[in-house]
Amino acid sequence: MHSNTRDSFKSKFGAIAALAGSAVGLGNIWKFPYEAGSNGGGAFLIVYIFFTLAIGFPVMLAEFSLGRRSQRNAFGTFQTLAPKTKWFLFGILSIIAASLILSFYGTVSGWTLEYVWLSLSNAFKDQSAEDINTIFNTFISHPYKAVLWQTGFMLLTGAIVMAGIQKGIERYTKIMMPLLFIIIIALSISACTLSGSRKGLEFLFFPKFSELTADSILSALGQAFFSLSVGMGILLTYASYIPKNDNLVGISLKVIFTDTLVAILAGIAILPAVFSFDIDPQAGPGLVFLTLPKVFQSLPAGQIWAILFFILLTFAALTSAISLLEVPVAYLVEEKKIRRPLASLIATFAITFLGSFNTLSFGPLKEVHLFGMSFFEACDYLCSNILLPIGGILICIFAGWYLNKAILYSEISNNGSLKIYFFKLYVFILRYIAPVCILLILLNVLGILNK
Numbered sequence: 001m002h003s004n005t006r007d008s009f010k011s012k013f014g015a016i017a018a019l020a021g022s023a024v025g026l027g028n029i030w031k032f033p034y035e036a037g038s039n040g041g042g043a044f045l046i047v048y049i050f051f052t053l054a055i056g057f058p059v060m061l062a063e064f065s066l067g068r069r070s071q072r073n074a075f076g077t078f079q080t081l082a083p084k085t086k087w088f089l090f091g092i093l094s095i096i097a098a099s100l101i102l103s104f105y106g107t108v109s110g111w112t113l114e115y116v117w118l119s120l121s122n123a124f125k126d127q128s129a130e131d132i133n134t135i136f137n138t139f140i141s142h143p144y145k146a147v148l149w150q151t152g153f154m155l156l157t158g159a160i161v162m163a164g165i166q167k168g169i170e171r172y173t174k175i176m177m178p179l180l181f182i183i184i185i186a187l188s189i190s191a192c193t194l195s196g197s198r199k200g201l202e203f204l205f206f207p208k209f210s211e212l213t214a215d216s217i218l219s220a221l222g223q224a225f226f227s228l229s230v231g232m233g234i235l236l237t238y239a240s241y242i243p244k245n246d247n248l249v250g251i252s253l254k255v256i257f258t259d260t261l262v263a264i265l266a267g268i269a270i271l272p273a274v275f276s277f278d279i280d281p282q283a284g285p286g287l288v289f290l291t292l293p294k295v296f297q298s299l300p301a302g303q304i305w306a307i308l309f310f311i312l313l314t315f316a317a318l319t320s321a322i323s324l325l326e327v328p329v330a331y332l333v334e335e336k337k338i339r340r341p342l343a344s345l346i347a348t349f350a351i352t353f354l355g356s357f358n359t360l361s362f363g364p365l366k367e368v369h370l371f372g373m374s375f376f377e378a379c380d381y382l383c384s385n386i387l388l389p390i391g392g393i394l395i396c397i398f399a400g401w402y403l404n405k406a407i408l409y410s411e412i413s414n415n416g417s418l419k420i421y422f423f424k425l426y427v428f429i430l431r432y433i434a435p436v437c438i439l440l441i442l443l444n445v446l447g448i449l450n451k
């Protein structure tokens, strides 16, 4: 079952495309621009980049080291590296968390597919702002349409994962990621030529330090975590397919660079257009499905903009969704000895079924509430605000305190063949700084800090 029979990434570019594909997702394109804009613009950006490098990078590197060392899935990794302990429970938590994230990620991804279709059929042309709101609200509350799109998206995800690491995940991310880059660069360049673009760029880049509150600093850290996909066993599972002679430090830095660049480019592509039409940029999730269609239909060649944008969003969502699905699938294949095609089918259907409740919570199940939230909101809250930080803290404790440092060093330095500077500082951050900072995000979202 180990290294020689196990599938792995064929090329370093493939490994980076897959990992960056996981990191670059809905979080970068729809969440980052308004988070940055409404939390101090350039000041948020500085804090965000600082956290990404100072906290996100060490935790990512730790997760990579664990997965590549064990060459196993999220559950098996802890059984191998911490036999006869309860650490395997953390593996199980990661598998549950990745599946739950995918269950609501699939909802928004399904909407994205509907919007590719609407843009292709030019449905936004000559519609008033109100009509566009109606299109969105009728769609999300429809008794089954959104579930059908979600199922379509999940089947696409399942089909890629079913084909395996090299022939599925690596092959398709190697195509989708470069295309995503080309589209987002083209969109950013055209956005900068719009008349009101300066205001949008200022909103994103001009540092308003007075708007930087403790809250916005913590949101920067939370956003950095979600965006890098750390703490959920995803990086760990993907890293188990990275060949032993690839440099993990180099790969992490490339993934982080790509993720941050796409977030900034998304801001450049979206905010100038929003500003040149005088629309409130803090519209949140509605920004993508309500505001942008309004913006696109008033632009010259708006239909092309809309089609490109929603295809971009689909690629970003799909490359993240396959990384989420791979977590339970790798577990079923390696621990339960189920063949990959069947394992992929089981995981896809189970998660789609679960996810349909999230999707329907915008329509027929609107009135069903858990802790005062709809299914979708509860699932998003639980995963993004609670499970993700807990996962991050546990990774720090495991790699920083439990694991023998010689193992960590040997994995990061490829058995001593690479020179690693600052290893002591690295372990210090992993032991003290990172877990404390992540704990602060957790306490903040739970409202404990504000009392």
Ligand code: PHE
Pocket (backbone or CB within 6 Å): 022, 023, 024, 025, 026, 027, 028, 101, 226, 227, 228, 229, 230, 232, 234, 320, 323, 324
């Ligand atoms: N990183 C992805 C994004 O930015 C989302 C994600 C989070 C994917 C956690 C996997 C795990 O959208």
